[in-house]
Amino acid sequence: MRDHTVVIGFGTKGRAALRTVCAAGLKKERVVVIDPSAKAMASAAAEGFETVSGDATRSDVLRQAEVQRAGKIIVATQRDDTAVLVVLTARQLNPTATIVAAVREEENAPLLRQSGADEVVTGASAAGRLLGLSVLTPAAGLVMENLMRQGSGLDMVERPVTKAETGHRPRDLADLVVTVVRGHRVLAYDDPAIGVLEPTDRVVAIVRGNGGNGQTPPR
Incomplete structure (x- = not known):
């Protein structure tokens, strides 16, 4: 192999x-x-x-x-x-x-x-953080648990930026972008250093269970 x-x-x-x-x-x-x-x-x-x-x-x-x-x-x-x-x-x-x-x-x-x-x-x-979150805000705890179950509803995936998305801001994308990976830097979605998305960027996004925006989750 x-x-x-x-x-x-x-x-x-x-x-x-x-x-x-x-x-x-x-x-x-x-x-x-x-x-x-x-x-x-x-x-x-x-x-x-x-x-x-x-x-x-x-x-x-x-x-x-x-x-x-x-x-x-x-x-x-x-x-x-x-x-x-x-x-x-x-x-x-x-x-x-x-x-x-x-x-x-x-x-x-x-x-x-x-x-x-x-x-x-x-x-x-x-596990402790999830327990604490579930006690304080049960709905948020359910969302986090859902995210940890790949393919069950909401998934968190890392994928490359598409050609159509290049030049746009993260919040303009159909998927909910959490983080932008640019080179060796991991930038929060609201980091002013991002500006607009570049062709070589990757995004970490919350998507529906099919991978989101027509993208196949990374292998």
Whole structure:
């Protein structure tokens, strides 16, 4: 494989991540799942994913999944210390892949980033914020939960700016733009530095479950 997606850990987090990316259009045959549990591997295979059984902190196991050729790597291990070792080893094998990792404790997030993760999701903190939001403003909590369920109504997607949208302001688009990605900068929708949209910009937008504005969600 080349430019595929590798998911390390087929527990609750790994399964949820896969449901999201597959709902957005990722083909199951473009996914390799790594987990040391024979039961988890049998379940992943039954769902149509390629599997590699073993300890993902070992470079030989990662090589079996062709991590060195992967485009995206999702690290969803049960333990934070395992996640750090996995990210460090995966980054050594593949300097260019996008690596997203989940951790239980927020204090471990900086270590994940230092190890090579591009993005770190803190499970406990994210769940706590959603709980707090749901208590204070139930309707807002429902909207956030909806956004986290890809394809169920409202989705949040990142997509390139179309030719027709170039030269317009973010608020002029049919989709509700949250952020504009310009080069290495991530700009809030109301940042005066945006001005008008440029041909190479990407937007993060809230859309209907079909991808919004005729665009196919990124793979």
